[in-house]
Structure formats: structure tokens, C-alpha cells
Amino acid sequence: MSSLILVRHGETDWNRAGRIQGLTDIPLNDTGRAQAREAAEQLRTELTSTIPDAAESAVIVSSDLQRASETADIIAAALGLATPRRYPGLRERAYGEAEGLVTAEFQRRWGHWHIADVPGAETRADLRARATATLVRARQDASVDGTVPPLIAVAHGALIREVIGHATDDRLPEPGIRLPNGSLHRFEIEGGALRLVLPVDVTP
Numbered sequence: 363m364s365s366l367i368l369v370r371h372g373e374t375d376w377n378r379a380g381r382i383q384g385l386t387d388i389p390l391n392d393t394g395r396a397q398a399r400e401a402a403e404q405l406r407t408e409l410t411s412t413i414p415d416a417a418e419s420a421v422i423v424s425s426d427l428q429r430a431s432e433t434a435d436i437i438a439a440a441l442g443l444a445t446p447r448r449y450p451g452l453r454e455r456a457y458g459e460a461e462g463l464v465t466a467e468f469q470r471r472w473g474h475w476h477i478a479d480v481p482g483a484e485t486r487a488d489l490r491a492r493a494t495a496t497l498v499r500a501r502q503d504a505s506v507d508g509t510v511p512p513l514i515a516v517a518h519g520a521l522i523r524e525v526i527g528h529a530t531d532d533r534l535p536e537p538g539i540r541l542p543n544g545s546l547h548r549f550e551i552e553g554g555a556l557r558l559v560l561p562v563d564v565t566p
Contacts, residue, residue, distance in 0.1 A: 363552040364510040366497065367405065368522045369437070371430040372397035373543040380464045383429075383518075384457035384483075390432050397544030398433040402440035404546055409512055418442060421504040424516035425452035433544075434516040446516070447503065451496030454518035455489045458482025476537055490524040493517075494556075497525070501551070510551075522547055529558040 372394025376383050390398070409420060420441065424434035426448035434446040460468050460480045472478035501510050519541050526534050529549060535541065548559040 363550055364501070365512045366501070366549040366551055366556075367408065367512070367514050368525060368547040368549070369401055369405075369433065369514060369516045370519055370522055370541050370543055370545050370547075371425075371427075371433040371516055372401075372436075374429050377543055380466075382457050382460050382463050382465070382468060384454055384461040385427070386461050387427050387429075389428050394429065394433070394543060395436060398436035399440060401433070401544045401546060402437040405437065405514060406441060408546065408548070420512040420514055422446045422514040422516070423449055423452070423500045423504075425454070425518060425521075426450050427453055427518070430516045430518060434514075437514065437516065447500070449496050449500055451492050451499070452515060452517045452521065455486075455520040456482070456484040458484075474537075486520075486524060489521060490528055493521045493525050494528055525549075525556075526558055529556040534558065 372390045374383065374388040374394055375391050376386070376388045378391065378393070405420075418441070420443060422434055422438050422441075422443050424430045424446045430452070431446065431448060438444065438446050458480050459482050460472070463471075468478070472480050497515060500515060501513055504510055504513055522541055523535055526547060541547070550557045550559060
């Protein structure tokens with residue numbers, strides 16, 4: 363059995379303003395950098411609670427969008443880990459014509475997030491397939507002599523939601539639940555099966 367922890371990137375100015383980022387490459391703000399440092403300390407506690415040297419042996423990877431890659435770099439530096447490897451497959455969902463809009467305008471044009479059909483947007487099914495395939499590849503890349511160390515993957519809200527949905531047969535996260543910036547989401551992988559370790563770090 364191996365462990366996987368997905369981390370949502372820290373806050374950006376677009377997050378604060380409620381703008382949809384998608385593939386738009388927005389940097390962290392100072393709050394986001396502080397959230398990344400807090401996530402690093404949470405990870406240290408989480409990883410060493412069962413295995414004393416787990417924090418030092420972990421491997422960290424990230425999306426190549428700068429809000430995720432900078433979050434990963436801050437975590438790696440705090441934990442003394444090697445430079446994170448970037449995976450374009452961990453990028454946020456492409457939101458097409460919705461990118462840059464605030465949530466109220468999105469809903470005015472296309473309705474609720476879970477039923478919206480946005481021109482040019484990546485489908486949730488395609489996002490889920492991309493996310494799971496990339497995480498399989500990242501685990502394979504991190505393995506040493508057949509052993510997979512704890513894997514930390516810094517990614518994005520919509521992508522993490524799809525991985526949680528995949529692991530829970532779409533029972534979680536519930537509609538309307540937001541995954542906060544800097545939040546940690548823990549999984550165990552055994553025999554190729556992905557299991558979510560509750561509770562999920564969410565905000566109403």
C-alpha cells in the first residue's frame with residue numbers, strides 16, 4: 363500500500379476575486395504563499411505520524427501552472443525534498459469561454475457548475491481520465507525498486523474534485539462544497555485501487 367496526498371495550490375488574486383482561472387496562468391499572492399507554508403507543516407505532521415522519516419522520503423510533483431508549481435516549490439523547500447517534477451496532466455480543467463469570468467456571470471450564462479455546458483471547456487470525464495492517468499504515471503516515475511514512496515501532488519480544485527469522485531464512486535465531494543486553497547486530500551493506493559482517507563478538507 364502507498365499513500366497519495368493531493369494539495370490544492372495556494373490562493374491567487376483571481377481566487378480572491380472569485381474569477382475562474384482554468385488554464386490561465388495566474389501566480390500566487392502573499393496569502394497563497396503563506397498557505398503553501400502552512401500546508402508544508404501539515405504535511406510534515408501527517409507524514410511523520412506513522413513513519414518517522416516519511417516526510418524526508420516523500421516525492422512531490424505538481425501541475426506546471428505557476429500557482430501550483432510555486433506552491434510545490436515552497437513545500438519542497440520546507441520539507442527538504444528534491445525539486446518537484448512538473449506534469450502538464452495535472453493542470454486545472456480548461457474552462458473555455460468561462461475563463462476570467464466571476465462566478466455570478468458564469469451562472470448567469472450557463473447555470474450551475476455541475477450542469478453547465480461551456481463552449482470550449484474540457485469535459486469532467488476527460489478531466490478525470492487525464493488526472494488519474496497522470497497520477498499513475500507520477501507514481502511509476504517515483505517508484506524505486508518497485509517501492510513507491512509517499513507521493514505529494516500539488517494540483518487544482520476541479521482536478522482534485524474528480525479524483526475524489528473517482529475514489530468514492532461520486533459520493534464526494536457533495537455539490538456546492540469548495541476545496542479550500544492549500545487544502546490536503548489523502549488517499550491510499552493498494553492493488554491499483556484508490557481509497558479516500560476521510561475527512562475531506564472542504565468548506566461549505
